Amino acid sequence: MPAEAQALSIIEYPHPVLRHKCKPIRRVDGDLRAVVREMFALMYEAKGIGLAASQVGLPFRLFVSNLSGEADKGEELVFINPVVSLPKGNEEAEEGCLSLPGLYAPIRRPARVHISAYSLDGQEIAADLEGLAARCVQHETDHLDGVLFIDRLAEAAALEIREKLYDLEDRFEARVGRGEMPSKEQSDRRVAEFEEKYC
Numbered sequence: 438m439p440a441e442a443q444a445l446s447i448i449e450y451p452h453p454v455l456r457h458k459c460k461p462i463r464r465v466d467g468d469l470r471a472v473v474r475e476m477f478a479l480m481y482e483a484k485g486i487g488l489a490a491s492q493v494g495l496p497f498r499l500f501v502s503n504l505s506g507e508a509d510k511g512e513e514l515v516f517i518n519p520v521v522s523l524p525k526g527n528e529e530a531e532e533g534c535l536s537l538p539g540l541y542a543p544i545r546r547p548a549r550v551h552i553s554a555y556s557l558d559g560q561e562i563a564a565d566l567e568g569l570a571a572r573c574v575q576h577e578t579d580h581l582d583g584v585l586f587i588d589r590l591a592e593a594a595a596l597e598i599r600e601k602l603y604d605l606e607d608r609f610e611a612r613v614g615r616g617e618m619p620s621k622e623q624s625d626r627r628v629a630e631f632e633e634k635y636c
């Protein structure tokens with residue numbers, strides 16, 4: 438079975454694909470639209486407000502978001518090739534991540550940013566964001582560069598969550614053992630296929 442025919446799932450820390458530097462998307466087709474629908478479904482199921490392609494093992498620059506976290510509320514947005522710029526101010530707030538289940542920590546980020554990107558229909562997106570929206574697009578764009586929110590923790594907070602990271606590493610090993618997470622080889626194959634097709 439080709440890797441792309443396998444269902445997507447949310448990849449958890451410390452799977453190496455979460456560190457992949459995603460490449461720009463050069464084309465959109467029906468299969469990519471299906472991937473986006475699946476990403477929204479996975480995000481809602483896991484009660485998240487954003488999900489980046491690398492979190493489902495895909496190697497391109499795309500993330501989905503709905504700040505309401507609910508399928509029948511809020512606004513579903515797809516960001517292709519997002520660029521975050523013009524950071525202003527800074528603000529600390531608690532963050533979590535679907536790839537680090539159960540882990541929450543205070544993260545300091547610019548309070549306001551500008552984002553530019555393309556929608557699934559090729560329309561340009563340009564917006565000045567603040568609050569949760571600004572935090573969400575920064576967190577998700579970080580994922581596309583292989584950066585996780587734990588990389589941005591202050592030193593004291595990083596020490597505090599160390600035990601929880603060990604627990605996540607144990608959980609991950611167990612899930613790989615049960616075949617619930619793709620192996621590095623399966624993941625590398627999918628990355629190569631999708632890069633060839635879309636990047």
Ligand code: ZN
Nearest residue numbers: 533534535536
């Ligand atoms: Zn995340």
